[in-house]
Amino acid sequence: MSQNPRHYTALDQLVEQFDNGLRTLFGRPAITERSNPASAVPETELTESERELAGRLMRINHAGEVSAQGLYQGQALTARLPEVRQKMERAAQEENDHLDWCETRIRELGTHKSLLNPVWYAGSVAIGALAGLIGDKWSLGFVAETEHQVVRHLDSHLAQVASHDEKTRSILEQMKKDEAQHATTALHAGGANLPAPVQAIMQLTSKIMTKTTYWL
Numbered sequence: 001m002s003q004n005p006r007h008y009t010a011l012d013q014l015v016e017q018f019d020n021g022l023r024t025l026f027g028r029p030a031i032t033e034r035s036n037p038a039s040a041v042p043e044t045e046l047t048e049s050e051r052e053l054a055g056r057l058m059r060i061n062h063a064g065e066v067s068a069q070g071l072y073q074g075q076a077l078t079a080r081l082p083e084v085r086q087k088m089e090r091a092a093q094e095e096n097d098h099l100d101w102c103e104t105r106i107r108e109l110g111t112h113k114s115l116l117n118p119v120w121y122a123g124s125v126a127i128g129a130l131a132g133l134i135g136d137k138w139s140l141g142f143v144a145e146t147e148h149q150v151v152r153h154l155d156s157h158l159a160q161v162a163s164h165d166e167k168t169r170s171i172l173e174q175m176k177k178d179e180a181q182h183a184t185t186a187l188h189a190g191g192a193n194l195p196a197p198v199q200a201i202m203q204l205t206s207k208i209m210t211k212t213t214y215w216l
């Protein structure tokens with residue numbers, strides 16, 4: 001009996017989506033071979049307010065990484081070209097590293113992940129899938145613009161986190177490098193520059209998200 005090649009149906013994809021979503025939100029998603037940049041850095045003494053601020057900012061970053069996962073998953077669902085999926089796969093895996101590093105730091109700082117993560121994830125899958133439907137060029141452009149905005153966020157967080165909080169800073173620095181690389185990868189894979197109004201809407205959305213996640 002010959003073996004049938006596996007064909008992925010819409011239902012298979014849906015099940016995989018659901019599984020990815022649960023892992024992202026509640027489990028341990030597959031990470032890369034890289035180690036947490038903060039694990040080799042000694043803990044420094046932080047004042048109560050320094051610790052609280054760092055915790056809130058890391059919660060925002062973690063929620064951003066949850067959204068990044070949603071975006072990549074949504075995009076993979078509707079991307080037309082298989083090479084687009086392949087090229088962005090490593091980036092998506094690196095977002096899992098970020099997710100993991102942020103979560104560890106959140107715990108060390110004594111706070112919690114955002115309660116709204118399921119909302120951010122679901123919204124991002126929808127946006128990613130929609131962008132993928134419009135076309136690979138636009139969904140990759142969307143990824144590139146998102147990453148550029150994340151780099152700017154990370155810069156502002158680096159400016160706010162205590163200068164001696166080396167553990168938090170080492171994570172933010174590595175994430176910043178990775179996100180800039182992801183943007184370049186997406187542009188090289190054929191991403192288009194998004195029209196200014198779309199960029200503005202994205203900025204507004206992320207503002208609402210960061211303001212809410214700061215508290216929740």
Ligand SMILES: [Fe+2]
Pocket residue numbers: 065068094095098175179
């Ligand atoms: Fe990331």
Ligand SMILES: [Fe+2]
Pocket residue numbers: 068091095147178179182
């Ligand atoms: Fe990224």
